[in-house]
Amino acid sequence: MKQKKNEQALTVGKRELSLPTGIALPPELAARVELYPENKRRPVNKTLFKNDYFQLSYNTRDQSMAIASQGNLVYSAIPYDTARNYIQRAAIQYLLHPEEIRRYIELHQTTLEKYLTLSIFQVTGNRVDEQSFEVKQAYNAILQNPLLEIQVAGRLMQHDETGPLSANLAGKFLFSENAKTGIAGYISEYLNFVVQLANSLPLMIDGKAVQLLSSTEQDQLLIDQGLTIHSDIDSALSLLPQEVKQGLENALVVMGSTPVVNTQPLLRSEYGEELTRVRENYIAHSVHPDEAEKYFKNVHSTENRNIVNVVSDIHAKDGKLPFLNRNFNVLAGDVSDSHVTDEEIAGIYVIGGHELVDVLPETSDQENEQWDKWRPYFKYEWFKELVQDPDEAWYLLPTGEHAFYEVVKTELAERFPKMQLLNNGSLVHDGVRYIGLTVPVALVKRKKAQQRFILNSLEKLLDQDTNIPTVIVSHAPLFNELSLLPETSEAYNKEYICEEPKIEKLFEQYNIVGAIHGHHHIPASSRRFKKVEFAGKNLFVVCSIYSKVNTGFELMSLLDVKN
Structure with a gap:
């Protein structure tokens, strides 16, 4: 990664720390356990790295690592929003390959236009055509806002893997409604955390999995899969809004006056009661994926050449x-x-x-x-x-x-x-x-x-x-x-x-x-x-x-x- 190391990053020792469970952490991680006093009373999930909103934990039972948001940060105000892992995956891929994320969205333009048509009707009550000015305007708004672009790419991944989406389409795809969901702020803080983390520990982060890099023949495979200290994220930094860059090392300044999605995180301490009311009064607009499938065209190749x-x-x-x-x-x-x-x-x-x-x-x-x-x-x-x-x-x-x-x-x-x-x-x-x-x-x-x-x-x-x-x-x-x-x-x-x-x-x-x-x-x-x-x-x-x-x-x- 073409940024300097975090000045507060720990220089990892070469010893192993024996945990109460008898599990020995890899030496790259062992000394980090001692940095966090709460680990003394936690036999299973040991904190390895954290900031105000996220933390990296090590599970001593299955010897795995995971990133989780801390209790005050809200991922989404949308009830039953199941796309978090997909959106995090899209966020990592945006850092690594922003041009490929753009191509992925453009490949799905017809699918997006269907969703936007439904979203506009949900908000305004007006039925518009998929080729209408309103839909084209909403589509272009996605391409002008990187944090919304990341979200939409993640939801399209979900669409392709699990079937068509439903429920609260407006908050998922319309710029005006998406600003109220808090997801953009979540992504901003997530990106900030994973960049700090990848610069502090020898890890590969792909949006869900976190794996330790070592000197084995599999390292290059891991490096190619996700964000590591070796990743070049300069292209993505040149596209991300200024509010996000300020949270990343060596952030570049965005020029121009294109409006950006609100990047303030949604916190339970400030919006807890409001969130509860929204979710209690939520009326689902769901359609079973099997019923909606016939309206969507598969844009992916049906052939693969795996050996x-x-x-x-x-x-x-x-x-x-x-x-x-x-x-x-x-x-x-x-x-x-x-x-x-x-x-x-x-x-x-x-x-x-x-x-x-x-x-x-x-x-x-x-x-x-x-x-x-x-x-x-x-x-x-x-x-x-x-x-x-x-x-x-x-x-x-x-x-x-x-x-x-x-x-x-x-x-x-x-x-x-x-x-x-x-x-x-x-x-x-x-x-x-x-x-x-x-x-x-x-x-x-x-x-x-x-x-x-x-x-x-x-x-x-x-x-x-x-x-x-x-x-x-x-x-x-x-x-x-x-x-x-x-x-x-x-x-x-x-x-x-x-x-x-x-x-x-x-x-x-x-x-x-x-x-x-x-x-x-x-x-x-x-x-x-x-x-x-x-x-x-x-x-x-x-x-x-x-x-x-x-x-x-x-x-x-x-x-x-x-x-």
């Missing part, structure tokens, strides 16, 4: 895959909700929960011969529920060695002739062994039976070759230790842990380098992979949900490092 392309939870609803990849694909389940057929896609495919319903005959007449192959399962309560109400069937399903899954595999294989359906099977591709286990759902209440099945399958499939790099693929994660689902998620269950020590022994004995799963619909903006410690080794975990901006994760970025 080993990982994707899950596509839930295709029109009988075809929504993306194209002619290399090697790893489909981690829940691919189809519409009897999808694709004769060209190649790679491996493991069975998810939705495949179990998708392979069933479309006719409800169970006397029809199409049901003949399924008749052996009519007697099972889980199968009856699967036909009548799948949501009530998931936790009744048999563990993955049941004969039912082999019939499912046969049905899917006919639709995807170039895919290898791995129903507790393995395949070697380019020197890497992929083991596909049938784990359609997380059977928490039957985890002992589930883990006995996993153990038996791995013992058979790993065989005698202890050296070949091996990746384990399943739809639901095998257990919490190899899951990308965060503990803060409502779907997280602390009981879903590995309790079979023989599984851990297999991981120690064999060259298992990572695991892939789906199931939890984790947006790509949150994270698509992480490194975990399990069985005394460092493994990767990947979860790559499909979206318009994420048609797959390039696994080679991790396999190359491992190999």
Whole structure:
């Protein structure tokens, strides 16, 4: 970064500090713990760096770092505003690549014009055309105000990953209304904090994740992903308003009289009662994303050229895959909700929960011969529920060695002739062994039976070759230790842990380098992979949900490092 180091930044010592939990912090961070007296009474979340509005904490349990705003700072006055991580991600990318953020917005102009049309109607009651002067004026206002531009880019990322937006569109897109939300002030303080932080500690910050830089072969990958001390942010500084630059080192002065979004942060201490009233009286203007989807055009390419392309939870609803990849694909389940057929896609495919319903005959007449192959399962309560109400069937399903899954595999294989359906099977591709286990759902209440099945399958499939790099693929994660689902998620269950020590022994004995799963619909903006410690080794975990901006994760970025 082309600024001087913060004069108050700590010169980090080379020793390690043992914490009360027995966890040793990396030496780059250890001395910082002693700077903050509150850490003496905090066994888990240790403060490493903070200012008036934000702080960086280190979690001693999972050895992770996170940036969080302190209690008085309000992110958004908009009720149910779920875009914070997307907007923070856009803020970091704006610092690094402001011209790419502008191109991303321009690519979505038609989408923005639809949102602005709805926003203007919400504020004025006037129905205007998407090509009207009012809409063009509102669109241009976004491009003239960097802090609003950052917000809009983040919301477009959310649109592309999770579906169309709704609720309080005016505050999200109209310059006049956005000034009342406090988000611009939040972004201003966030940028101020992350720039100070990146100049004080050897970190990579991408808007959600914070990772420590080290002298490994992965450093360049981390540097390319987010903000570090090596980042050149001069281009962004030349565009940001003066109010923001004053909070950044070596800020440049903005010339001209273009109005800027209010950069004063929204504080609970000053607006607490007003915020409460606004949110209590809020009337949602929500439309379900599935209903709104038909009004928006996908502006992204449907083709990716990943060498080993990982994707899950596509839930295709029109009988075809929504993306194209002619290399090697790893489909981690829940691919189809519409009897999808694709004769060209190649790679491996493991069975998810939705495949179990998708392979069933479309006719409800169970006397029809199409049901003949399924008749052996009519007697099972889980199968009856699967036909009548799948949501009530998931936790009744048999563990993955049941004969039912082999019939499912046969049905899917006919639709995807170039895919290898791995129903507790393995395949070697380019020197890497992929083991596909049938784990359609997380059977928490039957985890002992589930883990006995996993153990038996791995013992058979790993065989005698202890050296070949091996990746384990399943739809639901095998257990919490190899899951990308965060503990803060409502779907997280602390009981879903590995309790079979023989599984851990297999991981120690064999060259298992990572695991892939789906199931939890984790947006790509949150994270698509992480490194975990399990069985005394460092493994990767990947979860790559499909979206318009994420048609797959390039696994080679991790396999190359491992190999």
